[in-house]
Amino acid sequence: MFTNKLSKLLTKLLRTQPKYITASVSPASAAPDLMLPPDRLPAHVAIIMDGNGRWAQQRGLPRSAGHAAGTEALRDIIRASDDWGVQALSLYAFSTENWARSKDEVNALMGLLLKYFNSEIDELDEKNVCIRILGDVDGLPEPQRDAVNRAMERTRDNTGLKLNIALNYGGHAELIRAAQALAVKVVAGEMKPEEITNEAFEAELYTAGLPPVDLLIRTSGEVRTSNFLPWQTAYAEMIFDPVLWPDYDRAHYLKNLREYAARDRRFGGVKSAETEPTKETTEGSN
Ligand code: FPP
Secondary structure, three states, X not given: OHHXXXXXXXXXXXXXXXXXXXEOOOOOOOOOOEEEOHHHOOOEEEEEOOOHHHHHHHOOOOHHHHHHHHHHHHHHHHHHHHHHOOOEEEEEEEEHHHHHOOHHHHHHHHHHHHXXXXXXXXXXXXXXXXXXXXXXXXXXOHHHHHHHHHHHHHHOXXXXXXXXXXXXXXXXXXXXXXXXXXXXXXXXXXXXXXXXXXXXXXXXXXXXXXXXXXXXXXEOOOOOOOOOOOOOOOOOEEEEEOOOHHHOOHHHHHHHHHHHHHOOOOOOOOOOOOOOOOHHHHOOOO
8 A cells, every 4th residue: 555655656756747758659668759848748638549440350350359459559558648748648439329339349349448447457556547437437337337437436536647538428418418417507596507607517527627638639540520529629639640540559649749749729819929819819710
C-alpha cells in the first residue's frame, strides 16, 4: 500500500511539465525524436480506432484477430500519452451501434475488453491513471460491467492521465441524457430554464470536468466522426490518418501531434497578432 502511494507520488512529480516534451518513438529507445513544447501539446486527445477489420481481412484473418492486434496498439498509445504528458485521452472502443455486428465479433470484443482490464489495471493504477467509462455501463454484460466499475472505483482519485474509454457509447444518446437530466432539475424546481448554460450542460456529460477535445484522430482513412463526442469536439482539430488502427504506433501518434502543434487554432476569432479580439472581429470566423 505504502509503496503504491510512494510510486504514485513519484509519478505525479515526474509529470510536472518540463520546458519541452521529449518524445521517443520507440518505448525502448532513449533518444528523443522531437521536442514538443508543452503549450503545443493537446490537453485532450480523442481517437476513433478504425480499421481493425480491414487489417485482418488483408491478412486472411478473422475480424477478431484485427481487434486483438488493435488492443496492442491501444496499449502502446495509452503508455505514450502517459509518457508525454497528455492530460486526457478518450478512445472509441465500442459504440451503441456495434451491437449490430455478428455475435462472434461482439463476443470477441467483449472478451478483449475483459482481458484488457484484468491484465492492465495494476500497471495503470501504478502509473496514477484515472479511468472513466464514457457510455452506458449498465448496458454491458455483467462481467464487463463489474470489471469496468471496479477499475473506475480503484483509480477514481488518481491524478495522472485521464483515460476515458467509450463503451456502449453514442453521442446523440449522451446529449439526450444530459438534456433529460437538466429537464428533471427544472421540473423539480431545482434550476430555472435560463440557468441551462454551457457549463450546466457540460456538467451532465460523461466527460464532466475534463477539458474539451483539442485533437480528434481517426485512423483508416474514413473521414467522419461517427457520433463520437459531438459536443466535446466542437472546436477540435481533426486528423484523418490513412493507417489502419493495428498499425498505428508512437511514430504515427507523434506525427499527428506534430501536425496539431503546427496548426493555427482560432476558436472563431482571428490571429491575435493581426488584431485584438472584439465582438465584431470574431463573428463570422471559424
Ligand atoms: C473499428 O474497426 C474498431 C472497433 C469497432 C473496435 C475498437 C476496439 C479495439 C481497438 C480493441 C478493444 C478495446 C479495448 C478497450 C480492449 P472496424 O472493426 O470497424 O474496422 P473496419 O472498418 O476495417 O471493418
